Amino acid sequence: MPQLNLNRVEMPRQEPKERAKNFNEVALGYTHEQAMEEAMRCIQCPKRPCVGGCPVNIDIPDFILALKEGRMEDAVKILKSKNALPGICGRVCPQETQCEEVCTLAKKKAPVAIGRLERYVADWERMNLVGKKKSVSPAPSTGKKVAVVGSGPAGLTAAAELAMRGHNVTIFEALHTAGGVLMYGIPEFRLPKVIVQGEVDYVRSLGVTIELDSVIGRLLTLDELLADGYDAIFLGTGAGLPTFLGIPGENLNGIYSANEFLTRVNLMKAYLFPSYDTPVRIGKKVAVFGGGNVAMDSARCALRLGADVVYIIYRRSEAEMPARKEEVENAKEEGIQFKLLTAPKRFIGDERNNVKAVECYQMELGEPDESGRRRPVIKPGSEFTIEIDVAIVAIGTSPNPLIAQTTKGLETTKHGTVVVKDESTGRTVKDRVWAGGDIVTGAATVISAMGAGKRAAADIDAFLRS
Amino acid sequence: MYKILERKDMVPIIHLFKIQAPRVAQKAQPGQFVMLRIDEKGERIPVTVAGWDAKEGSVTIVFQEVGTTTRRLAKLKAGDFIQDFVGPLGIPTHIDNYGTVVCVAGGFAVAVIRPIAEALKKKGNRVISILGARNKDLLFWEDELRSVSDELIVTTDDGSYGRKGVVTEPLKELLTNSKVDRVIAIGPSIMMKFCALTTKPFGVKTIVSLNPIMVDGTGMCGCCRVSVGGVTKFACVDGPDFDGHQVDWDLLFARQKTYLDEEKRSLEQWQHSCQCGNKT
Numbered sequence: 001m002p003q004l005n006l007n008r009v010e011m012p013r014q015e016p017k018e019r020a021k022n023f024n025e026v027a028l029g030y031t032h033e034q035a036m037e038e039a040m041r042c043i044q045c046p047k048r049p050c051v052g053g054c055p056v057n058i059d060i061p062d063f064i065l066a067l068k069e070g071r072m073e074d075a076v077k078i079l080k081s082k083n084a085l086p087g088i089c090g091r092v093c094p095q096e097t098q099c100e101e102v103c104t105l106a107k108k109k110a111p112v113a114i115g116r117l118e119r120y121v122a123d124w125e126r127m128n129l130v131g132k133k134k135s136v137s138p139a140p141s142t143g144k145k146v147a148v149v150g151s152g153p154a155g156l157t158a159a160a161e162l163a164m165r166g167h168n169v170t171i172f173e174a175l176h177t178a179g180g181v182l183m184y185g186i187p188e189f190r191l192p193k194v195i196v197q198g199e200v201d202y203v204r205s206l207g208v209t210i211e212l213d214s215v216i217g218r219l220l221t222l223d224e225l226l227a228d229g230y231d232a233i234f235l236g237t238g239a240g241l242p243t244f245l246g247i248p249g250e251n252l253n254g255i256y257s258a259n260e261f262l263t264r265v266n267l268m269k270a271y272l273f274p275s276y277d278t279p280v281r282i283g284k285k286v287a288v289f290g291g292g293n294v295a296m297d298s299a300r301c302a303l304r305l306g307a308d309v310v311y312i313i314y315r316r317s318e319a320e321m322p323a324r325k326e327e328v329e330n331a332k333e334e335g336i337q338f339k340l341l342t343a344p345k346r347f348i349g350d351e352r353n354n355v356k357a358v359e360c361y362q363m364e365l366g367e368p369d370e371s372g373r374r375r376p377v378i379k380p381g382s383e384f385t386i387e388i389d390v391a392i393v394a395i396g397t398s399p400n401p402l403i404a405q406t407t408k409g410l411e412t413t414k415h416g417t418v419v420v421k422d423e424s425t426g427r428t429v430k431d432r433v434w435a436g437g438d439i440v441t442g443a444a445t446v447i448s449a450m451g452a453g454k455r456a457a458a459d460i461d462a463f464l465r466s
Numbered sequence: 467m468y469k470i471l472e473r474k475d476m477v478p479i480i481h482l483f484k485i486q487a488p489r490v491a492q493k494a495q496p497g498q499f500v501m502l503r504i505d506e507k508g509e510r511i512p513v514t515v516a517g518w519d520a521k522e523g524s525v526t527i528v529f530q531e532v533g534t535t536t537r538r539l540a541k542l543k544a545g546d547f548i549q550d551f552v553g554p555l556g557i558p559t560h561i562d563n564y565g566t567v568v569c570v571a572g573g574f575a576v577a578v579i580r581p582i583a584e585a586l587k588k589k590g591n592r593v594i595s596i597l598g599a600r601n602k603d604l605l606f607w608e609d610e611l612r613s614v615s616d617e618l619i620v621t622t623d624d625g626s627y628g629r630k631g632v633v634t635e636p637l638k639e640l641l642t643n644s645k646v647d648r649v650i651a652i653g654p655s656i657m658m659k660f661c662a663l664t665t666k667p668f669g670v671k672t673i674v675s676l677n678p679i680m681v682d683g684t685g686m687c688g689c690c691r692v693s694v695g696g697v698t699k700f701a702c703v704d705g706p707d708f709d710g711h712q713v714d715w716d717l718l719f720a721r722q723k724t725y726l727d728e729e730k731r732s733l734e735q736w737q738h739s740c741q742c743g744n745k746t
Contacts, residue, residue, distance in 0.1 A: 174684050176503055176510075176550040184686075213552040215684055219489055240686040244698070251691055251698060251717055253724045260687035268509065268681070274735040277509040277534055278681075279728035353720030400685050402703065 006110035009038040016333040020303050023188045023271060026330060027091070035120040039067045042112045045104045050114060053102040055451030056157075058082045060099055060114055067121060076125045079118065080136055084160035084203060085153065085450065087126060087195045088182060090119025093447045094324050126198050138206050139166035144464045147172060147230040148208075149216045149403070152180025154236030154437025154449035156203050161457030162234075163206040167464060170230075171203075172214040177267065180238055182446070184267040185259070187297050189304070190327075193266075217402035222410070222433060232432050232460045235418060236453055239397040239438035245289060249347030250393075252355040254281050258290070258298045258394035265301050283390025286310045287358055289344060290394035291321035292443075296328065298392040299336045310336050311386065315343040315363050315376040341365070341376065345383060347391065359385050399439045407433075417442050426456030434460055468551040471524055473544045476606040479531045480574045481540055482516070488523030490553045496582040497559030497675060497707055500525065501683035503550040504538055511535050512680045512702070514652075515554065516577035525551070528577035534732045555683050556706045559673070561585045565647035566592045568640055569615070570633050570661050572653020573599055576607045578675070579652050584614040586650075592616050594640060598633035598657070602626035633657065634664045641668045648673070651710060655718055662710030674710040676701045678721055693717050 012028045013019070019026050030038065042064045050060040059078050066075035079086045095101075095115035103111035144167045148159045151173040159169045177183050179196045204210060216222070222233055242257030244250055256264075261280065264270040268278035286302040288295050291314035299310045312331065314321060317340050321328060332338070341363040348357040362382035365374035398416045409430040411419040418435045421427045426436040436452030438444055472484035490500060499514045517526035531537050542548070559582050567586050571579040576597055587593045595615040599605045600623045612618040619636045620628030629636065633653075640646055641664070649672040651661035658674040665672040678690040678701050685703035692701050693714035699705065 174552070175682065176552070213550050214489075215552060215555065218554055219493060240684075242686070242688045244688065251693060251721070253721060257688040260681055260689045263681055263687055269507075273728065274732045276507045277732060279725045279732065281724070281728075352723075353717070402685060 004043065004105065004108065005041045006105070006108050008041070008110050008113055009034045009116075011113070011116050016335070019189065020300075020334040023304055025192050026189050029123055030116055030120045035067065035117060038113050039064050039117055041105065041110075042068070043104065047104070049102040049104065050099040050112075053099040054082075055098065055447045056083050056454055058099075058118075063121060064112070064114075064117060067117060072121070072124055073129070075121045076129065077136065079121055083450070084157055085199045086118050087122035087199055088153070088191060089447055089450070090115050090117075090122050091191050091195070092186060092445075094445060096325065098447070126195070136164065138164050141168065142166040142464065144168065144231045145170070145229055146232045146234065146460060146464075147225045148234045148236060150174075150180055150235065150237040150437075150439075151178040151200070151210060152182060152236060152238050152437065152449065153446045154238070154439075154453040155180065155234065156200065157450040157453035158234045158236060158434075158436065158457045158460075159208045160203045160206055161454055162460060163203070163208045165457070165461045167461070169207070170209045170211060172211050172216050172220075174213075174215045174237075175267065176212055178210050178212065184263045185294065185297070187262065187266055187301050189300065190297065215402070217406040222403065222407045222430070226432055231464055232434065234426075234453070234456055234460065235403065235428075235433065235435040235439055236437045236449070237400060237403060237439050238449070239417075239443045240400045241398045241416070242393070243396045243398065244393055245344060245395065247344055247346050249349055249355070252347050252349040253353050254283070254355040254389055255347060255391045255393065256281075258288075258294045258392055259397065261298055261392045262294070262301065265305070271301075271305055280305070281390050282306050283388070284308045285386075285388045286390045286392065287313050287386060287388045288392045288394055289313050290396070291316065291323055292394065292396075293323045293327055295392075295394035296323045296331045296336075298394050300331055300334060302390065302392065303334055303336065307390075311339050311388075312336055313339045313342050313344065313358075313360065313386075315341065316373060317341055317365060320373045339386075343376065343378070348385070355388060355391055357385050357387050358391060359383055397438075397443050399442075415442060423452075424455055425459035426452055427459060432463075467547040467549060470542055470544050470546050470548065473542070476528065476574070476577075477604055479540075480528065480604070480606065481531075482526060482528045482577070483539075483542075484524045484526050485548070485551055486523060487525045487551050487553075488520075490525050490551065491518045491520045491523050494518040494525060494554040495558035496561065496585045497578075498554040498556050499683070499706060500527065500551055500553030501555060501680065502527075502539075502548055502552070504535065504542075505549045508538070508549065509535055510550070510552075510681060510683065512555075512677070512683055512706075514578040514675065514706070515581070517581060525553070526577075528574055530574045533729050534736045537733070538736065552683065556702060557704070559585075559650070559675075559707050561589050563590045566594065566645060567648045567650060568637060568646050569593060569595045570637060570649065570651040570653070570657075571595065571597050571611065572633060572651075572657035573604060574606075575653040575675075576611055579650070580607065580611055580614060582650060582652075583611065587614050587616075594646075595619070596621065596633045596636050597628075598622070598653070600624065632660075634660050637661060638664050641665060641670060646670050649710075650674075655715065655722065658710060659713075659715040662713065662715075666711050672710040673707050674713065675706045676708055676713065676718060677706065678718060679724060691721075
C-alpha cells in the first residue's frame with residue numbers, strides 16, 4: 001500500500017487586511033502544481049464513498065484520476081456529465097459535510113480537497129475551452145416543451161438536464177439577470193459573477209432559452225403556460241421572501257433584509273455608486289442578525305463598503321451557527337466581531353427615523369429544542385444597548401407566495417413551501433408541475449437545490465417519454 | 467430591450483412614453499405598475515401604468531422628472547430602447563359597482579387615475595373626478611379625464627386655472643353635500659394623506675396608491691415596507707393600493723427620504739457628466 005499523504009494543499013487566499021477593502025475573490029484557486037499535488041493524494045479507494053456523499057453523484061475519483069494523468073478535457077467531461085455548474089459548486093458547496101466528510105482520508109482528518117479540485121478543473125475549462133468545442137452535446141430533439149420557472153441553481157440544473165435529453169426548454173426569470181441567488185445573493189468575493197455568467201452561457205449553449213423580466217404568476221400563470229403548449233413545468237423559484245425579526249422599530253431607515261442589502265450590493269452594484277445609480281447606506285457601525293452563510297456574506301459586504309465595525313449578532317453559541325466553518329473563519333480573520341448568545345429586543349431611532357441603536361438581551365442555552373440544538377433563553381435583566389447606524393436582518397427566507405396564490409391546485413405548507421408527493425421526483429399534486437430546491441425545502445444550499453433540479457428533470461424526462 | 471414607440475411631452479417636465487411590451491400589454495390592469503431599468507448602470511424604479519393596448523402590444527407610462535433616473539429617462543426619444551420593463555406588478559385596483567366614486571388625481575397621477583376612472587365608469591359607477599396641480603402649466607389630460615367622468619373639478623394651488631386651492635376643498639364639499647360611496651386618491655404622498663384625513667370623519671372608504679422606494683418589485687427585498695393598520699406590508703405585492711385611513715403616513719414619508727443625500731450626489735454626478743457629454 002502506498003504511503004498516505006495527509007498534508008492537504010492549502011488554497012492561496014487574499015490577505016485578510018487587503019481583501020477586507022475589495023470585492024475581489026478571496027480564495028484564489030490552486031496553481032497547476034498545487035492541483036496536481038492535491039490530486040495525487042486521492043488513493044482511488046474501491047469503495048468511492050465520496051460519490052455517495054455528493055448530492056448529484058459526481059464520479060469524483062474518475063475526474064481526479066483524469067486530472068492526475070493530465071487528461072484535462074476528460075476531467076471536464078466527467079464533471080459536466082453530472083454537474084452543469086462545477087465552477088459554482090467548487091466555490092460554494094459545503095464539501096466538508098458532503099463528499100469530503102465521507103472521504104476515506106477523512107478518517108485521518110485529511111480528506112482530499114475535492115471542492116478545490118472541482119474548482120480547478122472548472123476554471124481550467126473556462127480559461128482553455130470557452131468558445132471551442134463543447135464537452136458534451138444534447139440528445140436529438142423530442143419536440144417536447146418544458147417551462148422552467150426561476151434561473152437559480154435548481155432551475156439552471158433542471159434546464160440543462162432536460163436540454164441534454166433533447167427537450168425544448170425555456171427558463172422564465174423574474175429579475176433582469178439570470179442566476180437567481182447566485183447573482184443577487186452570494187457576493188462577488190465568494191462567487192465572481194463572471195463565473196456565474198459563464199455557467200449560464202453554458203446552459204444557453206445547450207439550447208435553453210432564457211426569458212428575463214418575466215414574473216410568472218403575474219405575466220403568465222402556470223395554467224396559461226400549460227395551455228400555451230408547455231408539456232411540463234419545473235418550479236425552482238427558491239425562497240425569496242425575507243423574514244424580519246418582528247421587534248419594535250424594525251421599519252426604521254437603515255434596517256435592511258439581507259435580501260435587500262445583498263441585492264443592492266451584488267445585483268445592482270451599489271458598491272460602485274454613483275457610477276451605478278442604485279445607492280446603499282454605508283454604515284459606520286453595522287449589526288447583522290443571524291448566524292448562517294447569508295449573515296456572513298452580509299457582514300463581509302458591509303465591511304468592504306467601508307464600515308468601521310461590523311457585528312454578527314447571534315442568539316446561540318458558535319457551535320450552533322449554521323454557516324460554513326470556512327466562512328466564519330474568513331469573517332473572523334477580516335475583523336467581523338461576533339456577539340454570541342445575544343438577541344435583539346428593539347431598535348431605537350433618531351428624530352429622522354434613522355436607526356441609531358439596538359437594545360439586546362444576553363441569552364443562555366437551555367434544553368434542546370425541536371432542531372436538536374439547545375434553545376437560547378433570555379437572561380432576565382440583561383438588556384444592553386449597541387450603537388449602530390445600519391442593521392441587516394439575515395434570519396432566513398421563505399418562498400415567495402406569488403405563484404402559489406395565482407395557481408389552482410398547488411398545495412403549500414404553513415411555511416409557504418410547495419408540497420411534493422415524492423422528494424425523489426419533485427412531483428407536486430398539480431398535474432404536469434414539478435418543484436425543487438428552496439421552494440420545497442425552505443432555504444438550503446446551492447447543491448441541494450441542484451440535486452432536486454436534477455432528480456425532477458429525470459422524472460420529467462420519463463414522464464414526457466411515456 | 468424594450469423600444470420606445472412614441473414620446474409626448476405633456477408639459478416640459480412630464481413625459482409620456484409608449485413602450486413596446488406585448489406580453490405586459492396583454493395582462494396589465496388599472497392600478498398595476500412596472501419596474502423599469504434604463505440600462506446596465508440604472509436603478510430599478512416602479513412606474514404605474516397609464517394605459518395599454520394589447521393589439522398594438524404597447525404600454526404607456528407617464529413620469530415627471532425628479533431624480534437621476536427620471537431625468538435620464540427624459541433624455542430618450544422615440545426609437546430608443548430601455549433595458550428592462552417588468553410587469554404587470556402589484557394587485558390591480560379593485561373595481562366594483564360602488565355607487566358614486568370620487569377619483570382624486572394630484573399632478574401627473576391624472577395619467578394613472580384615468581384608466582381607473584374609466585373602469586369604474588364601465589362598471590356603472592357615477593364618477594366624479596378632481597384634478598389638482600400647482601399651476602396651469604403643470605396641467606394636462608383634463609379632457610381625457612373628463613371623457614371618463616360624469617363630472618370634473620379642476621383646481622390649481624395658485625388659481626391660474628380652474629378653482630384656486632387644493633383638491634381636499636372640493637372633496638370635502640362633495641362629501642358634505644352628496645352621497646359618496648368611495649374615494650380613490652392618487653398623487654404625491656402628502657396629497658393622499660390629506661385626502662384620507664378629509665374623508666375619515668365621513669367614514670368613506672378611501673383607497674390610496676402608495677409609492678415607497680422599491681428594488682425588485684416582486685416581494686423579495688422588503689424595501690417597500692409600509693405600515694397599514696399597524697401591520698407591516700410590502701407595497702409591491704400586498705399593494706400598491708391600501709386603505710388610506712389605515713396607513714402610517716409619517717413612516718412612509720420618513721422611509722421615502724432614506725436616500726436623500728445619495729439622490730443629491732447621484733444627480734450632481736450625472737449633471738456633471740452630462741455637461742461633459744459622456745453619459746445619457
